[in-house]
Amino acid sequence: ETALLPTHFSNLAASPASLSLQQLRAFARNQDVGSHPTYFYETWVNRRMALPAISLIMVLLAAPVAQSLQRQRGVALGLVVGIGLGFLYFITDGLLQALGESGMLPPLLAAWSPMALFTMIGAASLIRVEGH
Template sequence: QLLQPLLFLSIFLSVALFLISEIVVPHTSSRCNEIWRKDVRKRHSRSFYGRNNIWYKSRSAIYWFGKLASSGTVAHDVSIYYFSSNFRLVRRIDARLAVWKNGAWHLKDGVELRLEKGKGYVSRGFRKMTVSLPETPQTFAEVEREPEELNYWQLKRFAERVQEEGYDARRYLVDLNIKLAFPFIVVVMVLIGFPVSMKIERGGAPVAVSVGVGLCFLYVFVLGVTRAIGFSGVLPPFLSAWLANIIFSILGVYLITLVPR
């Protein structure tokens, strides 16, 4: 009877913790990391804006920019390489200038090279050309963000994009599952803390609090270990994120059975 309202309260707090991690944490983490990077370590922004000699791998192509203007809407000395599924070059576009306007990239003064059946590579020059690319100037605003700077859906889309580009997204998938698993630490701690507090008689509240803090540290340690194992690929992302919850929940249920009715 005492445990039931505590469980309901812990579930409510877990949902609240998840919402905070989705709404508040990404913004504050992003701001803290930006201050640390620019003001403390004196490093430039992670944006591509204003940089030279940029390589970027898209879903269907690889881009090279001689220089991307600080506005992000103008690129100089652009090359776009399109590849087939077996990574054979099927099209290449070189242009002196690329300008983002009206939702598309407009190329100027360039050459297009195409692989045509029975003819091999055929080239033609152009003064102007409009190409439809999935990337917008906003795409190049951030090279890579830390998982804590993204909410669940942003991290999910980012992991999917990394996979589509042929990279290993295991780390992001592990952290994606942890975003769901970690808020339930409240429920897990109630399952363990309740029977522990019932069993502790000598020392009273101070001992119970000390044990609770110790269990929290142990939980975080186990979660860190399973997270690292997940990064290595030994455990699947889902299991590496939820294993700590599973272990401590089973322990909590077992301890509850030992409490006198």
């Protein structure tokens, strides 16, 4: 007899993106459970908690573009820079996520550093556009 249920086996085979936060935390806490090392699941736990901030960062990256469109100077350049920064964010986020999953970066750094970096970039470009 065992306490294992079929859902336990399906959770082992599931992608971390499809697991709930509680399931990811359970895998991260128990070293003997899961099909990956604990740092893999810890990276996904941190990413899941950081995920709501992405929408705010995208707004912060778009704000300088909106300001330049309003003032009608550098519209094309502002649009290209805004789209480029958004694209660069997703590339950086994916790269650091992969480094966190492989254990080359601490999970906290892998999940939160793209947020911090692009928040600083967005704030700096907004300050530059505003002229302060």
